[in-house]
Amino acid sequence: MIVRRAYAHVPDGSAGEWPWTVPCVRQLLGEGMRFTAPVTFLVGENGSGKSTLVEAVAEAYGLDPWGGAAGRRYAGPREKSPLGERIRFEAAGGGRRMLGSRAARRGFFLRAETARDALDRAGFGPDFRSHGEGFLAAFREEFRGPGLFVLDEPEAALSFTSCLELVGHLAQVVENGGQVVCATHSPLLTAMPGADILELDEDGARRVAWQDLRLVDHWRRYLADPGSYLRHVLE
Template sequence: MIVDRAYAHVSSYDEDAWPWSVPCVRQLLDEGLRFTAPVTFLVGENGSGKSTLVEALAEGFGLDSYGGSHDWRYASSRGKSVLGERMRFDAAARGRRMMTSWSARKGFFLRAETAWDALDREGFSPDSVSHGEGFLAALRGKFLDPGLYVLDEPEAALSFSSCLELIGHLDRLAREGGQVVCATHSPLLTALPGADIVEVGEHGMRRVTWQELGIVDHWRRYLADPHAYLRHIVEP
């Protein structure tokens, strides 16, 4: 493991103001977030705060908040978030070296909405490939060294088979000493054996099994009988 626990300290805050109004952020302030496996998935509805968490984790580790690899030291003009500025870690010796030395830092922050620009900045020529192929190029070319890899909804650009390839990359990173934190809506990705799953929502954060995930239950029922859902949504 590179990072054992993430936490943040704020002397005082307005619970009605973002991001302190988000339940998972308040739980992070109160308890921190402990990592128990090399791959951690954060799963929750839109607006639950999972993207806020992964962005702050990347920023706290020293990765560019805009997205990109350890090779770039804040190449964008985007500054750190208020939570990212306060993010701290309990880490193993290797993780502490990475956080205190830019030359020792290894990792990548992949965020769906800025991945195209980040890939272009790092020489992947996105215009010559599809969106999904650009993501896969980043996985193949940048997800190599043992380090901290933070992903925000990577499945957004990937097909079923490409998601399976991503699972293979994440498994390899974990086996070779890397650590992954991934925000996702995908029941496919979260089925990775040995991964830790944290469900994010109005309750804050809680650990669940893959079988207990709401998205898994909904996908099973939808694929078994789409009409059971669609009759409430589309007009007859």
């Protein structure tokens, strides 16, 4: 692992402003965020702060918040976030050298919203391949060796089978000494053995077993009886 804990301090006079008002960010300010496994999934409803956290972690580590690899010049128009500028890390045993020097940091940030641009710049553009195939090509080539690999809803471009392949790539990252932080809505990805799962809601973030996730419960109920959900939106 590279990072054992992330923490930050709110700027003076800014406590009532975004992103400091987001519950999971307030918790980060008060307690920090501990990483207890090589793969950490952040799960929650839209607006719960998943993307806010993963983007800030990527930026604090030195990854382009627009998406891309460590050590490459920022290519996107996205400005640095106030949270990303203030996050600091406590190193895990394998991350002291990497966190001690920005030049030594390795990793990649892939966010669903800007993935096509990031993949184009990394040489995995859409020519002769689908969007999902470009994602998988990036995973094969960029998600290798020790480093911090951050993903924001990677399942957006992937089929069921491709999501299974992604789990295999993430396992290879772990085997090679890397660490993964991933925001997702996927019950398939979060079922990865050994992963740590943080469920985000209006109370902040809490560790949850896969089988106790709200999204897993909803998917079970929906697949068993779609009509019980659809009648509320179609009637």
